[in-house]
Amino acid sequence: MSDIEVAALAAAVAAQTGLAAGLFDVLRADSLDEPGVTRDPYGPGEQRAHATVTETALRMGLHVEQDDAANTYMTLPGRDRTAPRVIVGSHLDSVPHGGNFDGAAGVVAGIVAVAALKQLGITPSCDLTVMAIRAEESVWFQVSYIGSRGALGTLPDGALDVRRRDTGRTLAEHISDCGGDPVALAAGKRFIDPAKVRAYLEVHIEQAPSLVEAGRPIALCTGIPGTFRYPDARIEGQTDHVGTPRRFRRDAALAGADFALALEGMWEEREAAGIPMAWTLGKFHTDVASHGMTIVPGEFRFSLDVRAYDEAVLADLDRRVDAIIAGIEQRRGVKFHRGAKAGAKVGPVDPAISSAMEVGAAALGIPLLHIGSPASHDGAAFAAEGVPMAMLFVRNENGSHNPREAMEVADFMEACKVLTLWLVENLG
Numbered sequence: 001m002s003d004i005e006v007a008a009l010a011a012a013v014a015a016q017t018g019l020a021a022g023l024f025d026v027l028r029a030d031s032l033d034e035p036g037v038t039r040d041p042y043g044p045g046e047q048r049a050h051a052t053v054t055e056t057a058l059r060m061g062l063h064v065e066q067d068d069a070a071n072t073y074m075t076l077p078g079r080d081r082t083a084p085r086v087i088v089g090s091h092l093d094s095v096p097h098g099g100n101f102d103g104a105a106g107v108v109a110g111i112v113a114v115a116a117l118k119q120l121g122i123t124p125s126c127d128l129t130v131m132a133i134r135a136e137e138s139v140w141f142q143v144s145y146i147g148s149r150g151a152l153g154t155l156p157d158g159a160l161d162v163r164r165r166d167t168g169r170t171l172a173e174h175i176s177d178c179g180g181d182p183v184a185l186a187a188g189k190r191f192i193d194p195a196k197v198r199a200y201l202e203v204h205i206e207q208a209p210s211l212v213e214a215g216r217p218i219a220l221c222t223g224i225p226g227t228f229r230y231p232d233a234r235i236e237g238q239t240d241h242v243g244t245p246r247r248f249r250r251d252a253a254l255a256g257a258d259f260a261l262a263l264e265g266m267w268e269e270r271e272a273a274g275i276p277m278a279w280t281l282g283k284f285h286t287d288v289a290s291h292g293m294t295i296v297p298g299e300f301r302f303s304l305d306v307r308a309y310d311e312a313v314l315a316d317l318d319r320r321v322d323a324i325i326a327g328i329e330q331r332r333g334v335k336f337h338r339g340a341k342a343g344a345k346v347g348p349v350d351p352a353i354s355s356a357m358e359v360g361a362a363a364l365g366i367p368l369l370h371i372g373s374p375a376s377h378d379g380a381a382f383a384a385e386g387v388p389m390a391m392l393f394v395r396n397e398n399g400s401h402n403p404r405e406a407m408e409v410a411d412f413m414e415a416c417k418v419l420t421l422w423l424v425e426n427l428g
Helices: 003-014 016-029 045-061 104-120 146-152 171-177 182-186 210-214 252-272 311-332 351-364 380-382 410-428
Strands: 063-066 070-075 085-091 128-133 195-206 218-221 226-236 277-280 297-309 336-339 343-344 368-371 389-394
Touching: 003 104, 003 336, 003 351, 003 410, 016 045, 016 104, 016 128, 016 195, 016 410, 045 070, 045 104, 063 226, 063 252, 085 104, 085 410, 104 128, 104 195, 104 277, 104 410, 128 146, 146 277, 146 380, 171 182, 182 252, 195 380, 195 410, 210 218, 210 368, 218 351, 218 410, 252 277, 252 297, 252 311, 297 311, 297 368, 351 389, 351 410, 380 389
Parallel strands: 085 128, 085 195, 195 389, 218 368
Antiparallel strands: 063 070, 070 128, 218 389, 226 297, 226 336, 226 343, 277 297
């Protein structure tokens, strides 16, 4: 594109600033309660958010439909409706008392890009779909990528039977409440054929302050980590009197402490070797109902999330965790019960799309960074099925999954410019 055409595109995107800011304000109001926002998946909070973007899409003249997982699709029809389409998407649910931008920014970015294309009078060569995805935040059902994997027909076995942590009702029941069809999902029916998707693109706030530190408004994602998880694990020891000599103890809490320190050592070793990874013990506690100051704890509960950017590294970490647990069991006389294991594959970024976006950012005069995602995203579910995937991150000072997410709309609009330029150059 010429400099004049790039400038016209940037102006068309900038003209949608009011649309973006207004949508973010309404999405904040869609929250169940404060502090922050709570848009519960397959519940009232997420439902209101899907209604908000649906109303916006209909006003824009887009074609709106819903799949069996109750994901929402808002499509600007292309010149060739049989050609593989491009999907721009993200999720609208949040963690309890999270921030307003985690997930929602990707849906709003897609709507902004479509509005800019319409202002420029551009009909894309293929369908351009903005996808509002359900239930990405696994904290509620402890299953990763429910909406996107539901759309792709790749939900793991047993997922529909898991229960939401606060309601106690199954995922299948919640999906039915929102107009979805869990029977079709159980049969493996898919709404999205990966062979008919040209690319999946996502805009997301950064989740560690790398861009703040570097003084850049946006970044290109270099990859989404794969994970393995134990959502409900416990250590079985022996409950004893506080005066029990050390040689007789089978202390579950100390076994938990050993486990945490061993995991930290594992991370330090990989970090020193330049191997990116992370682990988190999100739950880590004794049972307060039965344990007390004068009781040696006979049980300890924890959750574990381990993530890395390479499948071989992830497999090695899995084996290392096995070895750590075996050593602690032998040394402490305890037993680890890890429960159900969950996980997701590494999400590689398509190098051609990423390279083109970098060139586009330079043409727009937007400085950017290259960073690996510290978090999981729906893009990984698409990449796992062979769909070319790319992500843009937006500067955010205070991390995510908390009420203090601090994305500036001006930075967000810079990401929207890069996204829209790629769409024009590839679908124009």
